[in-house]
Amino acid sequence: MIAIILDGYTDEPAGLGVPPYIDVYPRYIAGAIWSVYHSAKVVYFTVDKARQNLEKFLRLASKSDLLIVIAGVIVPGKYLGGTPITFEEIVRWPRELEKTLKILVGPAARFGFGVEGGKIAFPPKIFEDIYDLIVRGDPEIVIYDLLKEKLSLERINPYKLRESYELTSKFAVRGARIVLQHPNHGHNLIAEIETYRGCPRWLAGGCSFCIEPRHGKVIFRDEEEIAREIGELYRLGLRSFRLGRQSDFLTYKAVGTNEEEFPKPNPKAIEKLYRMIRYVAPSLETLHIDNVNPGTIAKHPEEAERTLKVLIKYHTPGDVAAFGLETADPHVARLNNLGTMPEEVLTAIEIVNNIGKERGWNGLPEILPGVNFVLGLIGETKNTYRKNIAFLKEILERQLLVRRVNIRQVLPLPATRMWSVGTKIIERNYRYFKYFKNWVREKFDSYMLPRIAPKYSVLRRLYVEGTSNSYMLARQVGSYPLLTYVTEKVSRSRVDVLVVKHKARSVIAVPFPIDFNRSSFKSLKYVVSEKKALEIIARRPITSGEIVNILTKDKLKFFRVRPPQDLKCWKKDSV
Numbered sequence: 117m118i119a120i121i122l123d124g125y126t127d128e129p130a131g132l133g134v135p136p137y138i139d140v141y142p143r144y145i146a147g148a149i150w151s152v153y154h155s156a157k158v159v160y161f162t163v164d165k166a167r168q169n170l171e172k173f174l175r176l177a178s179k180s181d182l183l184i185v186i187a188g189v190i191v192p193g194k195y196l197g198g199t200p201i202t203f204e205e206i207v208r209w210p211r212e213l214e215k216t217l218k219i220l221v222g223p224a225a226r227f228g229f230g231v232e233g234g235k236i237a238f239p240p241k242i243f244e245d246i247y248d249l250i251v252r253g254d255p256e257i258v259i260y261d262l263l264k265e266k267l268s269l270e271r272i273n274p275y276k277l278r279e280s281y282e283l284t285s286k287f288a289v290r291g292a293r294i295v296l297q298h299p300n301h302g303h304n305l306i307a308e309i310e311t312y313r314g315c316p317r318w319l320a321g322g323c324s325f326c327i328e329p330r331h332g333k334v335i336f337r338d339e340e341e342i343a344r345e346i347g348e349l350y351r352l353g354l355r356s357f358r359l360g361r362q363s364d365f366l367t368y369k370a371v372g373t374n375e376e377e378f379p380k381p382n383p384k385a386i387e388k389l390y391r392m393i394r395y396v397a398p399s400l401e402t403l404h405i406d407n408v409n410p411g412t413i414a415k416h417p418e419e420a421e422r423t424l425k426v427l428i429k430y431h432t433p434g435d436v437a438a439f440g441l442e443t444a445d446p447h448v449a450r451l452n453n454l455g456t457m458p459e460e461v462l463t464a465i466e467i468v469n470n471i472g473k474e475r476g477w478n479g480l481p482e483i484l485p486g487v488n489f490v491l492g493l494i495g496e497t498k499n500t501y502r503k504n505i506a507f508l509k510e511i512l513e514r515q516l517l518v519r520r521v522n523i524r525q526v527l528p529l530p531a532t533r534m535w536s537v538g539t540k541i542i543e544r545n546y547r548y549f550k551y552f553k554n555w556v557r558e559k560f561d562s563y564m565l566p567r568i569a570p571k572y573s574v575l576r577r578l579y580v581e582g583t584s585n586s587y588m589l590a591r592q593v594g595s596y597p598l599l600t601y602v603t604e605k606v607s608r609s610r611v612d613v614l615v616v617k618h619k620a621r622s623v624i625a626v627p628f629p630i631d632f633n634r635s636s637f638k639s640l641k642y643v644v645s646e647k648k649a650l651e652i653i654a655r656r657p658i659t660s661g662e663i664v665n666i667l668t669k670d671k672l673k674f675f676r677v678r679p680p681q682d683l684k685c686w687k688k689d690s691v
């Protein structure tokens with residue numbers, strides 16, 4: 117058995133699979149294959165790798181038994197780590213393979229293929245002539261059945277969903293070794309980890325646009341199963357993990373799940389999970405989360421606070437709890453059954469700020485909320501956009517920190533209430549949407565970012581991911597990492613930096629500690645005046661004493677505000 121997994125990348129509300137992230141799909145699928153054929157050859161290609169040597173990829177795929185294409189970026193955007201598969205590629209490449217059984221999985225197979233925000237441009241049906249199987253259920257379960265049935269398509273149900281995590285958790289461990297074939301392995305690869313499926317709000321029907329409540333009862337993965345998977349990934353060299361595949365991390369094993377719409381957070385279960393993760397992955401570098409329902413925090417503040425404190429004990433700094441506010445208009449919130457009012461979201465933001473705004477070792481606050489807007493919902497008017505802006509202004513006035521504001525147009529999915537409404541509301545309000553988005557980027561973000569990563573703060577452990585003009589592009593690994601333009605070309609792949617300037621959604625930084633004998637004029641003029649930068653260059657090689665004199669004379673702001681421990685990091689022997 118030879119199987120090729122082509123990862124065209126996925127981006128869903130609960131799950132990211134664009135490098136440096138590897139989502140659960142390739143790992144679970146590889147595990148399913150190895151569970152049936154222990155010695156199967158499973159070759160993993162990212163779509164970027166396949167593009168680099170398309171001939172080789174097609175040659176190998178044509179000699180294989182199976183080609184499994186994973187695709188579906190529900191909210192198409194620009195990604196630094198890779199370029200998702202295009203419609204042309206997803207259609208053309210399999211056509212060149214005659215004998216190979218071709219399978220399409222992921223959101224593209226379940227919902228369709230989008231090419232711009234808010235629209236499913238191509239429904240899954242369009243792929244039926246090109247692929248032998250379109251998996252509308254859980255890929256690992258359907259592929260497992262297919263292999264057990266000796267590739268007989270007639271004998272399997274492509275809509276089959278897992279009913280428990282029993283098989284999937286086994287596949288997760290068995291398939292973990294596929295990460296060894298990922299191009300980012302050994303660099304900044306981060307694994308998306310699933311903790312449960314479903315939304316506790318299924319009891320009340322859930323939000324008008326969301327598919328999650330359709331899973332019905334919430335099913336949790338046990339702490340041991342999650343830890344076993346992380347332990348295996350860690351053994352294979354991974355050091356970064358995000359507990360991002362769930363609707364609300366704070367309701368992991370929450371008390372009253374499947375009985376109440378907003379169950380109580382369960383700090384004991386979350387502590388057990390974290391302790392086990394730390395036990396199996398003692399030197400991990402990143403341990404972050406993703407989605408949190410602000411309603412859980414607002415409705416159970418005491419339990420939520422206790423749980424957040426547990427999280428801070430075990431996670432790594434720079435963490436983000438992405439809140440689904442969706443709209444700041446209470447009328448729209450009611451009509452779309454969002455379950456949480458804007459005022460409650462503000463309370464939740466305050467609670468997370470109180471507990472999580474302290475800076476951690478990597479230079480970022482321990483944990484901050486993110487705020488997600490979904491625009492084009494039922495009942496939305498021009499006034500809704502005014503309320504959205506007023507909500508964000510309130511955040512600024514209350515001096516609260518928000519890591520990022522994410523704005524997306526609603527994507528009407530089958531089996532949701534929004535399906536019958538479609539995109540007509542967002543189309544009608546498009547100019548308000550554009551205005552709101554620009555306002556957030558120009559006004560809100562430019563005010564918020566300097567408060568999250570202030571000028572002259574040090575950010576640790578950034579991975580170089582590319583170049584842009586004369587800058588290196590680097591980011592930390594984790595949830596919503598901050599894009600950093602580094603002024604120097606660095607020979608190593610990981611750097612610490614000193615933030616020197618803010619752009620709209622990114623920062624400019626110089627490598628830290630600053631090497632005054634080697635730094636370019638471009639870097640130096642960000643930390644001293646142009647005149648002093650020229651003086652430093654003219655006096656090279658320069659000693660540490662001379663540098664201190666020059667800097668103190670200059671009365672540099674950052675020199676005065678730097679905490680003493682950071683000054684100790686300056687490489688004395690390099691100046």
Ligand code: SF4
Nearest residue numbers: 315322323326328363
């Ligand atoms: S709270 Fe709403 S958006 Fe979030 S998972 Fe549940 S139904 Fe979906």
